[in-house]
Structure formats: structure tokens, C-alpha cells
């Protein structure tokens with residue numbers, strides 16, 4: 001038995017069956033009848049706005065029409081041709097600001113009284129689910145090109161790139177510091193969004209052949225890019241943002257002050273949630289998906305009070321309105337306009353001190369001087385992640401990320417980069433989303449393939 | 458409040474909504490429930506000679522379209538499978554219990570005078586108001602020389618109608634099959650034989666779908682299927698046309714018609730009546746939703762008649778017939794253009810792609826680089842396709858733009874057979 005900590009942090013706050021229920025699939029797949037009805041609501045738009053809004057450009061009207069005509073296989077093929085992580089994206093995409101947000105069905109009173117978009121995400125999941133269940137082979141590896149590519153990072157960007165390269169006949173070694181592939185899909189997404197799914201998806205994706213996974217602990221700290229570039233015909237860097245931003249305020253070292261990503265990863269990797277501890281009163285600091293996921297999961301683990309504190313207004317949070325509403329409905333208290341000043345406690349965290357914030361006349365965020373304290377056994381920091389730049393220093397950077405051109409090429413010949421770790425000059429507003437990472441990987445693969453073939457001629 | 462009572466060839470009923478001869482009118486239990494719900498009359502499920510027929514298991518196939526579960530219904534049932542005496546006794550009792558409702562008995566017996574004479578005497582004895590001759594059933598019975606096998610031969614139709622009139626005092630309605638080339642031929646034959654009215658349409662020969670696993674038509678009976686009779690909302694346009702054809706034929710104009718085919722609402726009923734029907738018959742809609750639908754049909758028809766100032770059914774029955782004409786008499790100078798209400802447009806692009814690919818390239822997809830759908834008047838021929846594909850009600854309308862003059866094909870210069878003006 002571990003020693004009971006000073007602060008109120010313990011496992012099994014809820015009975016095991018309750019925990020199981022709380023972390024089972026939040027949105028089970030549609031059955032065939034539900035899918036047909038949902039599919040029939042699609043107008044099959046010309047030059048459809050939903051497709052324009054999808055970072056991977058899935059031909060949504062087409063795959064939904066395939067579903068409506070009871071052809072799940074073609075629907076899955078259409079999705080996966082454009083987005084090899086169509087299954088994950090169906091679960092984790094913020095569809096309300098992407099495809100579903102653009103759906104013409106939102107036209108409100110114009111089309112009957114509903115104004116509800118077509119359930120694109122749910123239909124995408126319906127179409128793709130059977131692919132992983134059956135491990136259906138929808139792609140065939142191209143004739144061997146005799147070229148070898150190293151991919152650094154087995155997350156959505158890296159694996160999407162690897163798959164697209166394998167499709168074109170190249171052999172790919174994928175390096176990752178973690179023991180399981182999948183990147184954020186495996187370690188960073190709330191457990192109830194993708195239970196038992198990420199590995200099945202990766203396993204299916206690797207079924208194309210020609211891709212080798214190489215576990216290399218400490219990869220991001222020890223990459224020798226020059227050596228890699230010499231060993232391989234091309235290198236694709238997709239290491240994501242493994243570093244966690246620090247607050248640099250007093251008390252940050254106290255037990256009980258944790259990175260939200262670590263808590264999320266622990267939840268995902270836990271064999272038995274009854275063994276996993278959670279604070280009784282949890283304060284989450286941040287306003288993105290990670291913050292929301294950490295807050296909701298704390299609550300679902302049985303935390304008594306969960307407060308999410310964000311330094312700006314709710315409208316500035318990168319978590320969508322839909323996610324904020326969901327968090328509230330789960331019993332999370334959202335507290336905007338406050339920033340942490342220090343963590344308090346002797347041997348462990350007991351309180352967090354905040355300062356109220358506001359915008360000044362120039363629209364800049366300022367502290368108002370007014371303070372308050374929240375009792376907390378745990379503080380989960382989710383103020384963003386960053387790239388550990390040191391081993392990649394040979395590359396040009398922009399805003400803390402690797403700078404790439406429209407083809408995802410870095411400043412060093414033979415080295416491409418994409419996903420969350422890259423800043424693309426052609427898309428300065430590219431977001432850190434799974435679906436965007438997949439698109440980066442896909443497009444980088446096309447560029448790499450073009451370069452490798454040009455070499456050959 | 459409008460008066461819905463009807464007198465159709467002497468058959469009186471509180472309203473023109475009758476249940477067509479089919480499973481809903483199969484026995485006393487159903488018919489009592491129908492009358493309780495408010496139906497004005499029934500045509501009892503077709504009687505035949507004993508021994509009764511035998512039905513198969515799995516009898517219906519349905520076509521569902523975009524959420525409408527039964528857009529079309531197909532059946533492979535036969536006539537009543539109960540002994541004649543049982544049916545006759547129930548008919549007698551129900552008519553006694555519901556004297557104000559129309560009780561019409563549908564009949565189908567072999568094509569001999571004796572067979573008809575024999576059954577007519579028994580039906581007349583029940584107190585029923587009329588008989589309807591089922592010359593329409595397209596499956597099972599036709600192979601035995603009955604149903605549409607008779608209905609497809611005008612000489613037989615005339616002959617049987619004449620026997621019926623000769624051997625019975627009851628009003629005689631002949632139910633027509635649509636499985637012929639020209640409905641007017643059968644209608645004329647029926648009236649020549651002395652029928653008081655025709656009713657139409659019976660079901661249309663059809664195969665609903667093919668089960669691609671069993672490689673057999675549906676409904677599938679132990680691995681095999683057969684053609685059935687198609688009915689329901691999908692057949693209404695076909696039925697409307699056939700009713701109109703009889704209503705405006707020189708020989709049958711103004712003759713009584715009881716309309717059947719895809720009727721499920723007061724509006725459907727009103728449309729058929731505007732084309733000349735004196736009563737309407739319903740089957741699929743009742744099978745889909747139950748007898749209660751007559752409530753909304755009844756109140757809806759009254760409300761519409763009140764709004765229009767029609768006090769009785771006769772005020773509007775046949776009113777649309779004069780406006781059904783031949784194509785050659787349509788005004789070629791009439792010109793309309795599509796108009797898109799930009800405030801309603803949700804930018805689905807369906808109008809554009811429909812006009813672009815299959816009509817007249819008259820709707821833009823962009824304007825100044827922006828997604829924008831707008832009609833180019835110079836190209837628009839006023840075909841209405843865009844209006845029908847647009848998912849937003851009232852978003853695309855058609856606006857008249859011509860000068861109000863008239864000119865039809867009969868005098869058009871492109872017509873090689875045009876009539877030259879008399880006194881030029």
C-alpha cells in the first residue's frame with residue numbers, strides 16, 4: 001500500500017463499474033438504420049462547403065451517398081483515400097467548426113425547423129468502423145522503389161506520411177520514443193473518445209506493409225539529423241510538441257502540480273482505472289482541448305470539484321463552444337478571466353492563488369491586482385505544449401516551430417517536417433489538429449515521392 | 458361548414474372517403490373499426506366462389522424513398538381467403554349495424570354468366586348497396602382467367618357488365634386495371650355494357666426489388682418471387698392521368714368515377730375529385746397508418762371547401778377537367794424565368810449542377826470569385842428543373858415575363874400540319 005499523501009488524492013473514488021461506464025465510448029457508432037436516415041439528410045451538394053472545410057478534403061457528399069446506397073466499403077475508401085486516419089478524425093475532430101459547421105443544413109429555419117447539420121462525424125465513423133473490425137485491406141503497397149525514408153514520430157502526421165509513402169513503393173522506418181505508436185491518438189486524446197481504438201487503427205494502417213516501427217526512447221532529445229539524412233533517401237520530422245510549457249511561478253514543484261497531458265496519458269494507459277488516483281479538488285489551468293479533456297476526465301474519475309481556470313474570456317478558448325458546454329454538463333466549473341499567481345502548500349499542493357485579469361484599453365491582457373484562492377489537491381497545467389528545439393537546431397525555426405515551405409520541406413535538403421511541430425509559410429494559420437497533421441503528412445509524402453522520383457531520372 | 462355527403466350512382470354515404478377492396482375491408486372486425494373511425498363507405502374485400510383461394514406467406518414488398526417508408530407498396534395477395542357464406546353473413550350484419558354507410562361488395566368469379574348470376578343473387582340478399590366488379594387484380598387471379606385477364610379485353614368487360622346489369626338491380630361499378638395501353642378503351646366498354654360507374658386504378662404490375670443475396674424478386678416466398686400489384690403514393694400520378702383521360706373522353710365524359718391510387722390525404726382526394734371523381738377509395742395509406750387517417754382527411758377537405766366557398770362536393774367535382782388539354786393547345790408564348798431568393802438560398806449548389814449538366818447552363822456557381830447562385834435570364838427556358846431540385850421551400854420561384862399573348866402549336870410556323878387562318 002502506498003503511503004496516503006497529505007493532500008486528498010486517492011484511487012477508487014467511484015466503484016469500478018461506474019468508472020468503466022464513465023470511460024466507455026461516449027458516442028457509440030450508428031446502427032445501419034440510423035446511418036441511412038442520417039445519410040439521407042445530406043443534399044449531395046455541388047462543390048460541397050463541408051468538403052472545403054475539411055483540412056483533408058474528404059469528398060463528404062460522395063461518401064455519404066455511398067452510405068445512403070448501402071455501400072459502406074466505397075464510403076470507407078473515399079474517406080481513407082483522403083484521410084488515412086478517418087477513423088480517429090471521426091471521433092476527435094471538432095466537427096462543429098469544420099465540416100459540420102460548414103454544412104448547408106445549418107441554414108436554420110430555411111430548411112424546415114431543424115437547422116441541424118448532417119451528422120458527418122458520426123457517418124464517417126459508421127463508414128470506417130468495419131474496416132478496423134475486419135482489418136479490411138483497402139490499400140495495396142506500390143512496387144518497391146528501392147528508396148528508404150525515415151519518419152520521426154509515429155503520430156498522425158508521421159504515420160499518414162509513412163502510409164502514403166508505402167503506397168508509392170518506398171520503404172519507411174518510423175521512429176518513436178514511446179512504446180506504442182499513435183502519438184497523441186494513443187496518449188493524448190480523452191479515453192472516452194477513443195477506447196481501445198487507436199491501436200486497432202494503427203495496426204490496420206500498417207497492414208499495407210513496407211513500414212517498420214522502431215522504438216527509440218529519448219528520440220526527441222537525441223536526434224542526429226545529419227546522420228539520419230545520410231542513412232536515408234529522405235527524412236520526415238513529425239515529432240509533435242513533446243515539451244510542456246511551464247508557468248514559472250512559485251510552488252510549481254509541489255507534489256500535486258501536474259501536467260495535464262501526463263494525467264491524460266496515464267488514463268489512456270491504465271489497465272485498471274480503480275488503481276489510478278485523482279485529487280478530490282482539481283484545478284485545471286488552460287483553455288484548450290487538453291484542459292477540457294483533463295477536467296472532464298477528473299470529474300469522471302470521481303473528483304468532487306473541478307474548476308477550469310482560463311486567463312481570457314470563454315470566447316477566446318481554443319476548445320470549441322460545444323466542448324465547453326459538454327464540460328459544463330459534466331459538472332466542470334468554467335472560470336474565465338483569471339491567471340495563476342502561485343501554488344500554495346507545505347509538503348503538497350493545497351491551494352492555488354489566482355489574479356483576476358481584464359483587457360486594457362489597447363486590448364492587452366493585464367492583471368487587475370485582485371486575487372483569490374482555490375482549494376486544490378491537484379492542479380493540472382494545460383497551457384500549451386512546445387517543441388524541444390535543441391536537437392533540431394540545425395533547422396530554421398519560426399515561432400518556436402520548424403519552418404517549412406508549401407511542400408513541407410525544411411531549410412535542410414532531404415529533410416521535410418509536418419504536423420504540430422511545423423510552421424508552414426503557405427498556411428500561417430494552420431491549426432494543431434489531428435486532421436491537419438494527417439493532411440501535412442499526406443502532402444509531405446507526395447512532395448517527398450516527387451523529389452525521390454526526380455532524383456531517379 | 459361544408460357538406461361532405463355524397464350520392465354516387467344512388468349509393469349514399471356521409472362522406473366520399475371509402476376504403477378500397479383490400480385487407481382493410483376483409484371482415485366485419487376491420488369494417489366496424491373503419492366505420493367507427495368515420496369512413497363513409499367500404500368496398501368489401503373481393504368475394505369469389507368456394508372453395509376459397511389460399512394465400513402465401515410474405516405478401517408485401519415496399520419501396521421506401523428518403524425516409525418515406527412506404528412510397529410504393531406491392532402485394533401478391535389474392536381475393537378473400539374466407540368461405541363465401543362467412544363473408545356474406547358479416548356483410549349483412551355490418552350493413553344492418555351501419556345503415557348510413559356505403560356497403561359495396563367486390564366480386565370476382567369465373568367468366569360465365571351462371572357464375573355471375575349465382576353470386577349476384579346472394580349479394581343482393583345481404584342488403585348491400587352496390588357491387589364492384591374486380592377486373593383489375595394483376596396476379597394470381599388473372600392466371601385463372603379472372604381479374605385483369607378480363608379487364609384487359611374490352612369485349613369481356615362489356616359482356617360481364619351486361620350480365621351483371623341483367624341479373625341484378627344493384628348499381629354496378631367496374632374496377633379497371635391500369636395494365637393496358639389506353640384506359641379509355643376499357644372505360645368505354647364498361648359503360649357500353651351498362652355499368653353505372655367505373656373505379657380506378659387497380660394495382661400496376663410490378664416487381665418491387667431484387668434481393669441480390671437470394672437472387673430473387675421481393676417479396677420472396679421460399680426463394681422465389683412473382684410480380685405483384687403496385688400501389689401507394691408512387692402510383693398517384695398515373696391514376697390521376699387515367700381518371701382525367703376518362704373524364705374528358707368524348708364517349709365517357711361526365712360518367713361517374715370512383716378514384717383510387719395513392720390517396721392518403723384530403724388534398725389527394727380533392728385532386729382526384731377536381732378531375733371528375735365522385736368518391737375516392739383508399740388502401741395503402743390506411744394500411745400504413747390505420748383507419749384514423751380519415752379524421753384529418755375529413756376535416757381537411759371541409760376546411761379547404763369552406764375556404765374556397767364550396768358548399769357541397771358537386772361544387773368542385775370535375776372543375777379541373779376543362780383545364781386538362783392536349784399539348785398542342787398549350788400557349789407557346791407563355792414564358793417564365795427562375796428566380797432565386799438570395800435570402801433563402803443555403804448555397805447547396807444543386808440548382809447549378811442540375812441546370813449546368815442537364816438543362817440550359819442558366820445558373821451561375823460564382824460571382825466575383827464567391828460562391829453565388831444566380832439565374833442568367835437569357836439562357837433560362839423556364840423548365841422548372843432547378844425549382845424542383847432546390848431543397849429550400851420557396852427559394853426558387855418562377856416569374857412570368859411574357860407579354861400575355863397567345864399562340865399554340867396548331868398555328869405555329871414550325872408545325873407542318875398547322876391550321877392556316879381561315880380568312881387571310
Ligand SMILES: Cc1cc2nc3c(=O)[nH]c(=O)nc-3n(C[C@H](O)[C@H](O)[C@H](O)COP(=O)(O)O)c2cc1C
Nearest residue numbers: 691811812814815816817838839840841842843845
Ligand atoms: C424530361 C424527360 C424527357 C424525356 N424524353 C424522352 C425522349 O425524348 N425519348 C424517349 O425515348 N424517352 C424520353 N424520356 C424517358 C427516359 O428515356 C426514360 O425512359 C424514363 O425517364 C425512365 O427512366 P428513369 O426514370 O429511370 O430515368 C424522357 C424522360 C424525361 C425525364
Ligand code: SF4
Nearest residue numbers: 042043045050103104
Ligand atoms: S454541406 Fe451538408 S448537405 Fe451538403 S454535401 Fe456536405 S454534408 Fe451534405
Ligand code: SF4
Nearest residue numbers: 812837838840841843
Ligand atoms: S428553369 Fe430550367 S433553364 Fe431556367 S434556370 Fe432553372 S433549370 Fe435552368
Ligand code: SF4
Nearest residue numbers: 802803805806808847
Ligand atoms: S438549389 Fe436552392 S438553396 Fe441550393 S444553391 Fe440553388 S437556390 Fe440556393
